[in-house]
Amino acid sequence: MTVDDPFKHSTLGSGIFYKNPRAALIWLEKAFGFEPSMVVGDADGRLVHSEMRFGDGYIIVDAEWADHVASPASVAGKNTQSVGLCAPQGRH
Numbered sequence: 001m002t003v004d005d006p007f008k009h010s011t012l013g014s015g016i017f018y019k020n021p022r023a024a025l026i027w028l029e030k031a032f033g034f035e036p037s038m039v040v041g042d043a044d045g046r047l048v049h050s051e052m053r054f055g056d057g058y059i060i061v062d063a064e065w066a067d068h069v070a071s072p073a074s075v076a077g078k079n080t081q082s083v084g085l086c087a088p089q090g091r092h
Contacts, residue, residue: 010056010057010058012057013051013057013058013059013060014059014060014081015059015060015061015062015081016059016060016061016062016081017062017063017064017071017081018061018062018063018064018071018073019063019064019071019073019074020063021047021050021061021062021063022047024061025039025047025050025052025061028052028059028061029052032054033054034052034053034054034059035052035053035054036050036051036052037051037052037053037058038050038051046063047061047062047063049062050062
């Protein structure tokens, strides 16, 4: 995978949920060197979906969007992570 092909995903990625995902994008870029590869907002300027790359990996950075998906700041037993696996052809 290369950054030259922004639509090709690595084999494994993770989703991270934040109360303020736009601030998280800035922090992850400055603190760790993640590079934004997709940032989608709605008509009101709210972040709808975003992805960042780091080396061969990627993360999805999103806001809390369901009762069972929360920011680490809102944990209370809720999910703050999800993992996506791109299986090789014929393995699913």
